[in-house]
Amino acid sequence: MAETNHEVRLEVNGQPVTMRVEAGLTLLDALRDEQGLTGTKKGCDQGACGACTVLLDGRRVVSCLVLAVQCEGRAVTTVEGDFPRKQEVTDAFMRHDALQCGACTPGQIMSATALLHEGRAGSDAQIREFMSGNLCRCGAYPNIVAAIREVAAR
Template sequence: MIQLIELTVNGERHDLAIEPRRLLSDVLRHDLGLTGTHVGCEHGICGACTVLVDGVPARACLMFAAQAEGCEIRTVESLGSGLNDLQRAFSEHHALQCGFCTPGFLMLAEGFLAERPDANEEEIREVVASNLCRCTGYQTIVEAITACAARRRAAR
């Protein structure tokens, strides 16, 4: 059975004919070509597939694409082709190594900082613990997000 859905991804509307069992991560990657959404564990544990759904970080591997109909979805591609302030902070603080987990961390941080712009390092560390990274040990990721938050506060 095929279901017609309308998704808004990174500000662009898409009309899709999909099977109802298709995951959001698969539709983003395979139907829309947005391969920045990485698929790691496929169980919602690693966070590599984190996207923003109506501004809230969500695991795209745990969500059916049909569930996202009517929502605003943002993937890592929404951050732009150049380095935005968060990406720049990740680069400056060496918060990535292999890069596989990076899109998920970027979207997690983007959603968190939008909700909690005055977050301190302890709060950032707690949020970051929800995603897995096997390369960095998290310290540089926490430093990057903390630095970005401070810059955003200073710019307000």
């Protein structure tokens, strides 16, 4: 009989973490339920909305589609973590009213900082393209683009 629980060692927001998880547990559920990091939101749980976006080894992923056991030895950064441009992006989102109900905001901020780091904020069209995996049920898209454009212009 195969073991159903696995020990996973990873880094979460710069801190070493060891978790004992079931083989099918998603990174999203491990972060929320095992680590108490509830900033990463569970939206659709199907990889379509982007609310659960985190950085995995510096690259954005939707954590509902990544198994926790796949993160062995890797670095995960959530919205609770400290990462470049986070405060700039958060402040710009507030100035531009780009966070209305807040359900998508953590994922939007993670994607926005990643696309800025990737150098993919050259135009509004480019920002829209590379933020297209993050849905906003309030329709704050023009405000989100404006916030990212402001930070990119610095």
